[in-house]
Amino acid sequence: MRSSNGVDFTFLTCLNICMLGRSIIHIDMDAFFASVELKKHPELKGKPVIVGGNGDPTKRGVVSAASYEARKFGIRSGMPLRTAYKKCPQAIFLPVDFEAYENESEKFMSILREYTALIESFGIDEAFMDVTECGKNALDIAREIKKRIREELGLTASVGIAPNKLLAKMASDMNKPDGFTAIRERDIAKTLSPLPVRKLWGVGEKTEKRLHGLGIRTIGELAKLPAEYLERNFGKSFGRMLYEYSRGIDESPVVPFYEPSSFSREITFQQDTRDLYLIKETLFELAKDAADRLKYNAYKAKTVTMKVRYRDFHTITRAKTMDESTDSFNDIWTTAQEIFHRIDFSKEVRLVGVKVSGLVKGR
Numbered sequence: 436m437r438s439s440n441g442v443d444f445t446f447l448t449c450l451n452i453c454m455l456g457r458s459i460i461h462i463d464m465d466a467f468f469a470s471v472e473l474k475k476h477p478e479l480k481g482k483p484v485i486v487g488g489n490g491d492p493t494k495r496g497v498v499s500a501a502s503y504e505a506r507k508f509g510i511r512s513g514m515p516l517r518t519a520y521k522k523c524p525q526a527i528f529l530p531v532d533f534e535a536y537e538n539e540s541e542k543f544m545s546i547l548r549e550y551t552a553l554i555e556s557f558g559i560d561e562a563f564m565d566v567t568e569c570g571k572n573a574l575d576i577a578r579e580i581k582k583r584i585r586e587e588l589g590l591t592a593s594v595g596i597a598p599n600k601l602l603a604k605m606a607s608d609m610n611k612p613d614g615f616t617a618i619r620e621r622d623i624a625k626t627l628s629p630l631p632v633r634k635l636w637g638v639g640e641k642t643e644k645r646l647h648g649l650g651i652r653t654i655g656e657l658a659k660l661p662a663e664y665l666e667r668n669f670g671k672s673f674g675r676m677l678y679e680y681s682r683g684i685d686e687s688p689v690v691p692f693y694e695p696s697s698f699s700r701e702i703t704f705q706q707d708t709r710d711l712y713l714i715k716e717t718l719f720e721l722a723k724d725a726a727d728r729l730k731y732n733a734y735k736a737k738t739v740t741m742k743v744r745y746r747d748f749h750t751i752t753r754a755k756t757m758d759e760s761t762d763s764f765n766d767i768w769t770t771a772q773e774i775f776h777r778i779d780f781s782k783e784v785r786l787v788g789v790k791v792s793g794l795v796k797g798r
């Protein structure tokens with residue numbers, strides 16, 4: 436049920452609620468890459484737009500993002516572009532434009548920073564905020580942020596407000612896109628119980644299958660299981676996590692001043708290749724891209740990692756740590772070449788990637 440001002444009242448009966456414990460907001464930009472592309476190309480609004488690879492669906496590469504119109508055709512992130520093209524040939528395919536997304540992301544984060552320093556970014560388009568000590572109602576803050584994202588960035592976000600990160604994250608996902616959902620302390624069990632286990636944060640496809648195998652389909656059923664049983668079946672720490680999460684328990688703090696731990700990019704060749712010249716040229720581009728992103732974001736990296744996936748999907752990574760942190764393309768490319776010579780390129784290669792990690796802030 437949605438009221439005229441967009442607040443979802445499913446779990447909310449009174450606006451002047453005082454949530455026990457903490458007030459955590461999770462904000463998740465809606466279809467971020469696709470929405471930024473629509474902002475760049477407003478003429479494409481209302482059309483199915485698919486972002487991925489270099490924007491050519493006849494070539495290899497995967498879908499990075501899809502507009503909601505494209506999702507109606509079954510397009511999902513991670514799907515090969517060729518499959519996406521088969522499902523929705525009328526879609527507009529666009530290349531990935533990291534710089535544009537990073538720009539918008541920075542604007543998004545700087546709006547959040549005006550409310551509190553307790554912000555933990557979670558990827559490029561999501562963040563947690565702890566507004567417990569802000570001296571202002573969490574719902575008012577969340578509403579204001581949504582409005583500013585709409586007016587100042589021309590984009591929409593879904594927000595979740597709850598007593599902890601787990602519930603805030605799940606709430607923001609409940610009424611996407613443009614959602615506004617709060618979960619009160621006393622409604623936790625009622626809200627979580629009927630949801631399929633897959634909706635629980637941390638439960639992926641594999642865990643879902645295993646839970647189904649154990650006859651567990653909903654979070655409510657999961658919450659009835661004793662901790663020992665879950666620990667025996669899923670290992671001590673993950674079992675304990677399932678036990679707590681299914682009860683809506685999450686004590687983890689919002690950790691501010693999040694720094695990215697790496698920058699990486701990979702490219703899938705149009706055809707599997709043994710062409711050393713092509714492979715090296717591609718690695719050169721990836722190393723260049725890594726150095727550009729370090730400079731652009733004012734970081735230096737200590738370690739270069741190369742990833743190679745062979746035709747049979749066997750994947751290897753080889754890393755080398757440099758003597759000093761650097762953002763220089765020359766240093767990164769020199770290191771990448773040393774790694775290159777240690778890798779077996781006698782088999783056909785499907786994908787190569789370059790990652791720089793061990794990041795420190797500084798120009």
Ligand SMILES: [Mg+2]
Nearest residue numbers: 463464465560
């Ligand atoms: Mg998002």
